[in-house]
Amino acid sequence: MKKFQVAIDGPAGAGKSTVARRLADKLGAVYVDTGAMYRAIAWRVLQDGIELMNEKKISSLAEALTITLDTDGVYVDGLKLTDEIRSNQVSLLASDIAKIAGVRKALVKKQQLISQSQAVVMDGRDIGTHVLPHADVKIFLTASIEARAQRRYQELRAKGESTQLEVIHKEIADRDENDRKRTFAPLRQAEDALFVETTSLTIEEVTEMIFQLCRNKLGGEE
Numbered sequence: 001m002k003k004f005q006v007a008i009d010g011p012a013g014a015g016k017s018t019v020a021r022r023l024a025d026k027l028g029a030v031y032v033d034t035g036a037m038y039r040a041i042a043w044r045v046l047q048d049g050i051e052l053m054n055e056k057k058i059s060s061l062a063e064a065l066t067i068t069l070d071t072d073g074v075y076v077d078g079l080k081l082t083d084e085i086r087s088n089q090v091s092l093l094a095s096d097i098a099k100i101a102g103v104r105k106a107l108v109k110k111q112q113l114i115s116q117s118q119a120v121v122m123d124g125r126d127i128g129t130h131v132l133p134h135a136d137v138k139i140f141l142t143a144s145i146e147a148r149a150q151r152r153y154q155e156l157r158a159k160g161e162s163t164q165l166e167v168i169h170k171e172i173a174d175r176d177e178n179d180r181k182r183t184f185a186p187l188r189q190a191e192d193a194l195f196v197e198t199t200s201l202t203i204e205e206v207t208e209m210i211f212q213l214c215r216n217k218l219g220g221e222e
């Protein structure tokens with residue numbers, strides 16, 4: 001199989017992981033959830049009680065940890081993490097540690113290594129701009145902040161978590177700002193990425209649209 005690369009970036013709640021996972025299935029590629037890697041480091045930082053200002057230590061941790069992405073979760077040094085990396089606390093800390101250059105360097109290296117040996121659909125914030133600058137297909141997925149907050153809210157409610165829409169809205173807005181304003185590899189659309197606005201689109205519609213685009217671009221080599 002040709003080792004093609006599909007890069008999907010965008011803000012929180014845009015539908016990146018849902019669409020990327022489905023697309024990877026349809027294309028016969030591996031789905032790489034880079035956000036789960038930043039979340040996994042954040043989770044370990046909390047577990048180990050490391051101060052956020054201790055950037056050197058957090059960077060060393062990001063370098064040293066073995067992170068494996070699987071369909072059922074992320075494994076950190078062999079320990080499986082699922083719901084524990086999806087809390088609001090971990091989301092916000094992930095966004096803070098994602099500002100640290102040493103952390104980004106370590107994780108980008110791991111992400112590029114994964115894509116060397118297999119076809120990938122990778123989602124995150126800096127995939128089209130930094131991780132896979134020569135990706136065959138680049139998508140910038142977005143939706144209004146209201147729609148994104150509503151989606152995340154419904155997702156959490158469906159899992160039985162009690163939360164408030166305003167809290168989710170603020171958490172997402174804060175994280176977006178953090179991600180857009182940071183110095184190293186901020187969230188932005190790559191010049192050659194296709195902008196896809198999904199506020200009034202279903203997951204199926206978005207997946208189908210990007211799937212057709214991939215088929216055209218990859219020329220049936222998938």
Ligand code: CDP
Pocket residue numbers: 010011012013014015016017018019151152155198201202203206
């Ligand atoms: O990965 P990202 O944060 O961009 O978003 P996600 O986790 O894939 O999607 C957040 C939630 O929005 C999920 O519950 C999706 O099912 C939902 N969603 C939706 O309702 N409509 C879309 N067009 C895309 C996602």
Ligand code: CDP
Pocket residue numbers: 011012013014016017034035036038039091094095096098123124125126127175179
């Ligand atoms: O699912 P959601 O879009 O809410 O977040 P995520 O993709 O799991 O990413 C969590 C956090 O990790 C983001 O808010 C970013 O700060 C950071 N991240 C990043 O900086 N670069 C990436 N390639 C992926 C995630």
